[in-house]
Amino acid sequence: MWQFFHKLGSPKWFFGIATRLMPWLLVGGVALLLTGIVWGLAFAPKDYLQGNSYRIIFIHVPTAFLAQSVYVMMAVAAVVTLVWRMKLADVFVKAVAPVGLVLCFLSLFTGAVWGKPTWGTWWVWDARLTSMLILLFLYGGVIALDRAINDEKSAARAVAVLVLVGVVNIPIIQYSVEWWNTLHQPSTFKLTEKPAMPAEMWVPLLLSVLGLYLLFGWLACLRMQTEILLREQRTRWVKEFVMAGRG
């Protein structure tokens, strides 16, 4: 167990694993996402209340879901950074924060565009939308703080603390539709209940969520590799890797 833990902390070992995983993540992610989206756009039945505008759900829910779960993953990595000082955890936070920012922006954007034909307005300052906007600012704050501190170790610690403070926002987003009166509809998926929509609607939605997850995995591996190369550029294995790729 401890040996595994040590290996997991080794950037070189992770680099190799990521290289082997990435083709599968990319192919699987793109295939699932495109299947879900094409199915949802062209074949799923129309919503009886919202008409065709509901088809935005097939990207709105995956991006919103990922934006939150990426933040939770970052929070776990932040704990690992603070407690065990594992370098790889900090590499993860740094590599993934911009991806979270883009996903969070996409969920807000698609939500606003969906809101116009459905609610009659692009934006309301209600609990779900506002807490999601705060998540966007948290991502931005994490990226800015990391760039503002030159020393790698102090940056890692400061960013980890900020990520952990911000994690309080996640349950607020999650329960905002139940605690407050809001225009936003309740969650589409719940772990304990069957979805309220027919299978022709929720199966493509599930596919696109899974696909985006895999695609996120690919992006995370790729960006972590970049960060590892930057940090380890003085080591021998990086030299061997870089010079081997030339011929």
Add this chain to the structure above:
Amino acid sequence: MAFDSFSAFVVMEGHGPYVWACYGVFFLLMIGLMAISLRRRRAVIESCRRGFEHQADGHSQQASQQPVAAFTRIKVSQD
């Protein structure tokens, strides 16, 4: 197929602009992010390689050109 024709699919009973704007921005940003990440990884590998090659050149020339003076950069930690 939930639509009778391709034009009905594009128009989506008036909701077309909203739906297509969302999907357009989604693909634009996702593909952009993927492309930027790939390009940055390639750039980092390239700059590492140039650094190593430069280092190797420096070693081979050292025998013929001994430096007159040596300067050492001292890194000062900020914390």
